[in-house]
Amino acid sequence: DAGITQSPRHKVTETGTPVTLRCHQTENHRYMYWYRQDPGHGLRLIHYSYGVKDTDKGEVSDGYSVSRSKTEDFLLTLESATSSQTSVYFCAISESNVGSPLHFGNGTRLTVT
């Protein structure tokens, strides 16, 4: 799994509660990404990071924030979880934002009740 660990692997939370998902890499890759995957949709980019403290929004960033204080860690926070954020979340890393493959973690299954 290219040295990517996501935690937790599963989480059930209630609407309105904050949730933080963690991605940890041991590859020292510069780029890190958060995607969500839902039935009928391909992977959709939430936020990405191109270095420590350097982040930008993706296609579906509303309701999410991220932080990257260290090269190896990329956190995804749902400030106030909603049922529409029930999904499987994948973290990915790459050496470059172009011309090199993404390597994915095994995902976090989040259920918001």
Added chain:
Amino acid sequence: GESVGLHLPTLSVQEGDNSIINCAYSNSASDYFIWYKQESGKGPQFIIDIRSNMDKRQGQRVTVLLNKTVKHLSLQIAATQPGDSAVYFCADNGSGGYQKVTFGTGTKLQVIP
């Protein structure tokens, strides 16, 4: 962003036969293409990539063909095994970076024993 799509949602193949999974892309400027395999409950796994200066690239039991004229990719799996059962999807990453990449929903490969 540019779109990448797949022709067939499900492909059933007899064990031992060869599998061919197709993918169309729309961005004629794309110069880097990637195939992923996603098994149930796991994150996408990088299989093979190809750059636009190549027409064909071979890996272990897999071959990717690129036809830039018709903007078409295919993934060929030789001697398909039960462990090949998964969803396969492609992505193209040109100069825009992964924030411009749209992932398709994939083709499900079912291997019949």
